[in-house]
Amino acid sequence: MGAYRETLNGLPATDKKVSETDLISDNGMILLNTIDKLRGLGIDKDIPLPQIVVVGSQSAGKSSVLEAISGISFPVNDGQCTTFASEIRLRRSKEEAIAVNVVSKSAFMENKKPLEIFGSQAGTDTKSLDWSQMPRIIDQATETMSSGQGQKFCEDMLRIEVSGPNQDHLTLIDLPGIFHVLKPGQDPTAPQRVKDTVLQYMREKRSIILAVVSAKDDYSNQEILKTVEAIDPSGIRTMGVITGIDMTPDGSTREQDYVSLARNELVPLALGWHVVRNLSFEDRKSTKPDRDTKELEFFATRKAWQSVPEQDCGAPQLKRKLKQVLLTHIGKELGDVITALEQRIETSEKVIKQLGPGRTTMFEKRGYLTQIGARHQELCRAALNGTYEDPFFETTGQRLRATIVDEYDRLEKAISNGHRWDFWTRQDAVPTPKWLEDIGAAASFGQMMPCHIRLSDYLAKVDTVLKRYRGRELQGTFDPLLIGVLFKDQAFRWRSIAQRSLENMMNFVKSFMERAVMHLMEPRRAQLLLKHRLFPDLHKRRQTIMEKLEELLKPFQNSAPRTHNPLFRQSYDRLEKDLVGRVARDDASGADLKDPEACEELALKMQCYYEIARPTFVDNVINLGVEQCLLDGLADTLSPLSISSMTDQEIDQLASEFPEDTVKRKKISRELETLRSGRDVCREFDQHEPREHFPSSEPVFSTGGTSNATMNASSMAAKPRSRNGAKVALRSRPEPANSSKYLGSEEEL
Template identity: 35%
Template sequence: MTVPVHVLEGTTLDRLLSDDENRLLDTIDELRSQGVGRLLGEPGQPGLPQLIVCGDQSSGKSSVLEALTRVRFPTKSTVCTTFASELRLRRGPRSRIGCRIRAAPSRSQEEKEQLARFQGFFDSAERFPDLITAARDCMVKASKGPTVAFFEDILEVEIVGPKVVPLTIVDLPGYIHYSESKKDIDLVQSLVRSYVQQDNSIILAIISAHNDIGNQSVLTEIEKIDKAGARTLGVMTKPDELPSGSEKEAEYLLHASNNPNKFKYGWHVVRNRSYEEQDSTFEERNKREADFFQDSSWKQLSGTGVSLGIDALQQRLSRMLLDHVALSLPSLVQQLEDDLKRSEGKLARLGEARSTPKDQLNYLSDISESFREYAREALEGRYHRKSFFGDPLSLEGLEKRLRAKIRNLNDEFASRMLTQGHKWHVVEDEELDFETSSQSAITHPNFIAKSVFLERHVDTLAQVERGNELSGTSNPLLIGSLFHQQSAPWEQIASVHLDDVWNAVKDFLELLLRHLADERTGNQLLIHIIDPALENRRQQMRNKLEELLVPHRDHSPINVDPHFARRIWSTREERVAKSLVEAIRKELTLNKDKAPISSNEEIIAKIRRTESTVDDKYGSNETFEFMQAYYDSAILIFVNNVVSLAVEQCLLTGLPKIFSSLDTRDMTNEKLELIASESREIVLERDRLKERIQVLRTGIRTIREVRPGKL
């Protein structure tokens, strides 16, 4: 509920600040009201401070608040604060007061709706106690369960006026020393702690001189949260209730002057209204307080750094307020500048207003020009535009670095082809041991010993494809059949690679359009231009892959490499040499006392004996060697062809021109309207961004002018 008021007495803090300081607070409050960058109230961001008043029950909290704000608080000894009240003081040209109840999260939906209808009447600062009573009655009525003494609901009161310092003041329930319900004690402690631990809280720790210092719960609780006392000011109340010259008075005087709690802002002493003085004016209250400190023992504190009286407290709070804001200025300005940069970028992507076909054509032409430049740089591996490509030292944003992404995918493709492209992983018998078997099983599931492979697969295949070849010689056609089986995984591996590369390009283009255009236009460009063009290129890649697979899948092997035969003979020589060395090693191991082989005849005899142990009726060994030599040559050619002819030629070549100015010039007015027109949301967003940018620029300029030496 909001009502206008003709007269509003705000805090007197504003008259204690300079014009520049008031201007600074007004600027920050304006930023807050605009919701700029969520600058205030974030964790780690002091922002606009809030004044938290906490203490034990009947410690005089409400009386201190009343004297500070000149807003009447319930101060009767029989009435205690049972919920949090937030007074949000905001500066504005016209005075008004608004209030509402913010329901606790634990409330049911029905209870929340009932509290939302709260109609407490508050048309002047004098009527605040009535508002508190009405709010409590509303909370009680909304509660469906058993009657409770304290509530988690919050009464929010916004007070706007031309002489109000932008500040939030929170009145909290007092710490309870004893209650029949432990739930009440825990609820109050939890509620106070939730406010006190916020970094943007200035804490007024209120203690009553009427009670023993050791029994003041507020001091113990604050020490747990604000351990250094950096945000706390201690306030002693009711000094007039101590007998002059008494031991207890001396104890409090010593405590205030020594500051054993290590509060950064020390201690302050105020004299509140007595019961008989409840109806006195604020001026009368301040006069009686000044007379008391002039004539009592408390006067001696004035030279010890301890301040006395409400006027001095207002001055200290004004300094604390400015100090609190000053601490946040460097990070605040940085946030403003970051927000300004983001907002300007968003506005640039929206472009100028476009209501006519010419405006829409110009907008799309600008996008196509930038699209071509960004895409070309991404393909060439030039990532100097950090606003899009990001920081090179960061591993994030690789999907925007298109050439790097594709190079990495190509490397993964080549590695997978070399390790998994063959159907069988054939291992020489003499190399097959437990360690080799374990490692091979990890890298390739179909590993097999060469002798077993020749017997089970090559010999079996030779039997069904026998021709007129002589026994012991290989069938040339068998080489092709064996190769076709061995290279069977190529198609699936290459298809997956082409899909991965295509998806990488699609992701890149989507990110690029999101960077260059507003969301609606970007989506329309994807639907009508980019996606059809990409699908066409995807089909071209698939057709090219099919073309590249044909000679390896359907035709007999062809090789015109003049060094191919030399590689075959080298393989044979290596096989014979290995067999001989292994045979001699075994013989020497079994016959250690026998003289070593020395003559050529013995070596030849050993070779014959070794070769004769091989029963190669179908020439399978020779077939396998020819097939393997051809496979090793063909797989490299295939991998390079997939990368160069399918990926590069069919997908990447001409990619920057996939959306060109020619596409935009050929569009009909209807299509321009469909793709580049603005929704009402975009129009509103552009206006919002322009206003936001203006507020940000003004805020940065004002802060720098007010605090030129601090930033």
């Protein structure tokens, strides 16, 4: 501590030493400003940003520490409780300036305007700047934020930016002090709200925790240490600050405990501990040079504190240390921040693309819609052709041709099992095929499964038909129209099967059209286009394809069977030979047929015709129904040619911009500019200049002792910390017995 004794007769030597070595370059300031801009945009709600958060109880002396670092006076009001965070920005500039405003993150839009006005009025008239008015200004901002807003203002932040030639580049987030005892008139929910706010910031993995404790109380009673133990059990991102050291009796046990704490022996932290001597109530009007001189005098005259390395003592050294910690921390986190920024940029660019360009004239509106139409036509053609190179087709649900072909297969299988009577196979029960379960139609399609009966029983049904339709035929012959009667009965399920399949395919097309338009436009605009242009066209296509189905069914339902397929004769000869054996094997004792030969021939010819008609019907439904009536011309529904024929009224209805979209585009465009700028700056530091602008984790303070942060940073990162002996302790010497009193876990918070 010899350096301190040499400075008692003049200005502190440490002030001169700090100013001579500017740890953060101008480029470092650009990086800090970039992080601050991102935080100002509210990016930190989605992307945790590297930051230093100052935490402690209400009586820990946080305000005095911030005052010692920044040089500005903070209000001390025991009767007032803040429930929001404050961002303290320190920047070096040629002229002094102060700006106080509110960063609104809550939904209280009705209060946003007056808060912004207050921020501008608090502002930057450097000629008449009165630093003594800072407590009043901050009090006014606090009152404005807190009045009548309840819990919602916990999401807002008070920003205080101080610049001047004697400032350094540093940003701190001051969190409200934790407390439990309420005073008259205080909100009973305030303590928990404050605690929730503090925990939220501390839990962010990119937050450096600056934990402030007061030496006025035993360190084992400090609640903030319990919280740190729970949130950061390894102590890897925590720095401790001890205040109120002048309140401990010289040579007392409590003083010795806090000296050991400052030497990083009792509660080891990777970033170590720091000690400051705050102004007493009587000295509260002292200037900053007077304050620093009294602090130096204290460390020079109190023998116990001379065992603490000088780089861990005093406000000037604390500011220097915090600058190093913050920039080093930002350097370590840059890679993850860049990745998160790129993801946010990609999302924002997608929103901008969906909103489309600004458009006020009819020419701009028609051009916008034509561009959308061309892209939509391109996607439709690719989907119908089964070419899926476009990123739009990454998910299976958007691969229209593949989905349609799958439905073709299901239709063919359904029709193959759609006959009413199965008399040509064994009458044993047949389970529902797996393909029926796959299409999720086991119930309805299960009812369409053929009824398995013996051949003799079916011939008895044929005999009944022969008797019912008896005419002038000779014995052993029958009217050829009876083949159509049996066929119509056998194929009566074709209509319902085909209707269900067509409905499925129309739903596939509708779903594709919705996804394609939603991909190209913002949701509300897409809904307009679907409602007024695409869905009406799909409705017409539905009517057309259902009419086509009735046309395709008509030859099989209302007229005599007719075919010139040579396979009919071949099939008849094959089945006739098989029929002889089947009749011989079948138990026909219960069948009393009047004309067995005619019944067998009629059943056989109906079955032959059915086997030829079935694939013909399926092909007709696919080619003449789906391909021609549903899919043909689908890509031209919103083609540039069709858009060119729209009236101005139609164009205005479909392409006019919503007023709120104009505001949204401007807002997101500004955010994108900041996001891209922030990403580029972060990339520059991350890839090209890491050694120049990111100091190493080892402090570069003046010699005179070994910094506790230096001694513990590397070892603590590799070892778990425990205060109950269950794990390897991270201490250089045994822990006092009473140190376990303050231990806690995050589950207890």
